[in-house]
Amino acid sequence: MNKMILKVSVAAMLVGQLLTLGGITQKNHVVAAAATTKTPAMTDNFFKYGMEKTQDLPATINADGLSYTLHKVMIYDVNSKDAQTIWKTYKFLPLSLYSKAKYLIWTKITITNNTTQTIRRDMKDLSQKWRVSVDTINGDTTLLTSGDPYYPYNSKESLGDFILKPNESLITYEAYYAKVKPRHFFVSLMYKNTLKNLYLVDPDGVGK
Template identity: 40%
Template sequence: MKKTIVKTVMAASMLFSMVLGQGEGTAVAVAATSATTKAPVMTDNLFKYGLKKDVELPVTVTAGGLSYTLEKIMIYDIKSATAQELIKKYGYGSYGKFLVWTKITIENKGNKTIEVSANDPDPKWMIGVGDGGILDQGMPSIKVREKNSKEALWSYSLKPGQKLSTYQGLFNLGSTFDYLVIWLDVKGKSGQKYIVNREE
């Protein structure tokens, strides 16, 4: 009888330990899952300026063999600490009302070199913000002689198949953002993509 009671108690203890162990394992697994969950990456602050996106970033536009991807766009008041820090770091002129800081990836998917340089100074893309208004590309004087800069783009040259991820500073000389559209004009071919559509 005593042996039976002892066996029963041992079995119950083992069962309790197994259940407890499974619970701990579940708790650890949940904790591990929670620990690896990352906060979403902020790709824009357009809402702060009353702009409602029609598409989420990243946005890619392709024309004439050039693929342009806008990965991140942040608007800063020209007098803000962040804007002034970027202006000082890269040697931009401080003008206009807003500094627009973009993270982009450009890729040459054609069969000829695509560049903006002394040989071909025409810009290949523009970002429109209102009727007749486009963002003005700022010149980073500290990086102006560096071709294909990965920190602050000015001149670049991409051979077929070559890709570049970088940042570009732009300035809004106006006082508002009515919409946001990317225009490409490369080797006689054009393309466009609205991020924020015009209001009807």
Template identity: 35%
Template sequence: MINHTKILRGNSKMKKTMMKSVLAAAMLAGAVVGQGSVSNAAGTTPAVAAATAVPIMRDNLAKYGLVKDVELPVTVTAGGLSYTLEKIMIYETKSDMAQAVIKKYGYTGTEDQKYFIWTKITIVNNSKALVQFSSKDLNSKWRFNFGEEAWTRMPEKLAEKTNSTVALWGWELAPGKKLSTYQAYSYDGDFKWFYVSLSNKGAKAYLDVVKN
């Protein structure tokens, strides 16, 4: 006799797996269609919500044994600079998803790294001075640590572009400005925890996303 209950459960599980894969792919490909933006920190009028809400997959941390203590998005602020981590997806560097983005933007330094990490972020300058990462200021303002530090990677094809909304490298924000964009990291260690550190104008702040 056919066990319809098992079949239904199997189909349900398959649908959930497919949905997660589709959402992950959409998040990774978000930069390709340019979903980032540069604007005033005051914000703009929100778009009318769709009739049917689409579930947002903000991370896949659990896949790597990282159980969140706080839900994304998360924000950390230091010296008037606000950093919000909207989404984060971790992929094996050799995976098709990772390679698609690496090749599209020419990311360098990923070859010998096990993981490629793709993030969607928003940074806001609430200070009264220019904040930047450029030849004039090479100090990284935010860092990721999973047990060891993850390293930001340069999209060679956009290395000369300031404030890219699809693959960030150099950036500068005047007072009152904000930038929504995507940024890549590579990582080769074990996943033990996850915290974001922020440093600006001598001020420092930390945020535990996954505590040890």
């Protein structure tokens, strides 16, 4: 009888240990899952300037076969550490040459040629194809390109000149400077006879 009671007690103890270990394991899985949960990547900092998005990123517009996708927009005071780092890294011309520049705008984009012809921006075709604006009145920005004469075509780091053959895409970055504090934010895509606007911050409902 005592042996039977002893066996039952041992069995109960083992079951209890297994349940406890199972609980610990389950808790560890929960902790591990929580640790691997990533914070969503920041795609813009409009909130820093009191602006509210009317559309989330990424966002795409198309004009006669030229596709433009905006993935990220970061706005910095030109004298900030972030702006200075970008300015030096991509070898833009000295800030002293842009006496009216107040803000640096850093964008990540994808451009795609869905036409049957080559699309380019260089000495053979100086048209900008798209424009970034931060206000509806005198709010156009100015594109910054590297002062390095050997900066490559189709740069994936900071876009200057590019050539896209039919069905080619390019993921890259562009920098602009603005003379006024951003109040709106929109991109105008112009190709052939088509003009399309992409509004991300539109407090006055201009883009509706």
